[in-house]
Amino acid sequence: MSPRFALGLVLLLPIAIAISSTNWSRNEARNVNAFANQVEAATPRPEFKKRRIVIFAAHPEDTQFGCGGLIAKLTKAGHEVIIASASSFRGVRKIDGQPEADVRRREALESGKVIGATPHFFEYDHLELVADEPTIETVSTWLRQIKPDIVVTHWPLDTQPNRHVTSSLVWQSYLRDKKWSLYFFEGLTDYQTVAFTPDLFLDITDVRDIKKDACFCFQSQKPDAIWVDQDDVQRRRGEESGVRYAEAYTLAEPLPGRATLPVAFIKKKF
Known part of the structure; x- marks a missing residue:
């Protein structure tokens, strides 16, 4: 072997080792990734269960102003939300x-x-909405x-008065069946x-704009003024729970086997 040839081998050896090492690293990375994919595929995932949630309020705009953030989060996650309004008119009043x-x-x-929910309207007049037996049965x-x-609710x-009556109607309906969970909003x-002393807080910062857009659809109710007051409540609940904006709720009673709202509630900070 000539000295020149031997020198060539010496110079090429590190290159060959580097190439071999690179190929090994790539193969090893492929093996690791393949194994990770197999593990991910074999890992059980919690099955998504679509829930049907009724937001039952006295007037059409009450739900969006009171819990529009909750509604937006629920519909974005794929749940069905029905907004029930007990009353949407007062006598022969016109707008x-x-x-x-x-x-x-x-x-x-x-x-x-805007918010992804389906409205339902009852035919009760503002001035005639009462929690009597026929209305409870309806x-x-x-x-x-x-x-x-x-x-x-x-x-x-x-x-x-209409809010008080509506809450009573839902509460009496709940006592008759108790086949669903009942929450209250403010x-x-x-x-x-x-x-109202809530123990469940919902961070609505990421859906606040959607809520606002949904609220401002109710131009007949002069939403600008209502939003200012409602935003104060959202900020206060946010401060209490350590986020920017929040809504607050409370569960009437925990019942075994009953569904709970499928959102990530946070606790009060102070």
């Missing part, structure tokens, strides 16, 4: 020359499209037909909603 019910229901349908029958997993202590705390 811009049109029957009030037509205007408010049209706004509710537009808002439902609401109970409808809920039995809908078969919700969860119902969310007004906190019962509210100075707005309106304007310390102004209309009284003695």
Whole structure:
């Protein structure tokens, strides 16, 4: 072997080793990735279970202002949300020359499209909505037909009469069946909603804009002023739970085997 040839081998050896090492690394990486994919494929995932949630309020706009963040999160996750309004008109009142019910229901349908929920309207007049036996039976029958997993309604202590009555209607329906979980949401705390002490907080920062757009569909209700007050509540609940904006809820009672709201609630910080 000539000295020149031997020198060539010496110079080529590190290159050959580097190439071999690179190929080995690539093969090893492929093996690791293949193994990781096999593990991922074999790992059981929690099965998504679509829930049917009814948000039951006195008036069409109450739901979006009170729990629009919850609705947006639920529909974005693929759950079905039905917004039930006990009353959408007051006597023969008109808005811009049109029957009030037509205007408010049209706004509710537009808002439902924004937030991904389906409105349902009962035919009760604001001035005639009472929690008597026929009305309780009507609401109970409808809920039995809908078969919700969860119902969310007004906190019962509210100075707005229709909200108080609506909460009572849902509560009495719940006592008759107890086939679904019942949650309460707040309106304007310390102004209309009284003695509400929530223990479940929902970070709505990422869906606040959607909620606002849905609320502003209700132009007949002058949403600018309502939003200012509602935003104060959202900020306060956010401060209490350590986020920017939040909504607050409470569960009527935990029942074994009953569905709970499929969202990530957070606890109060102080």
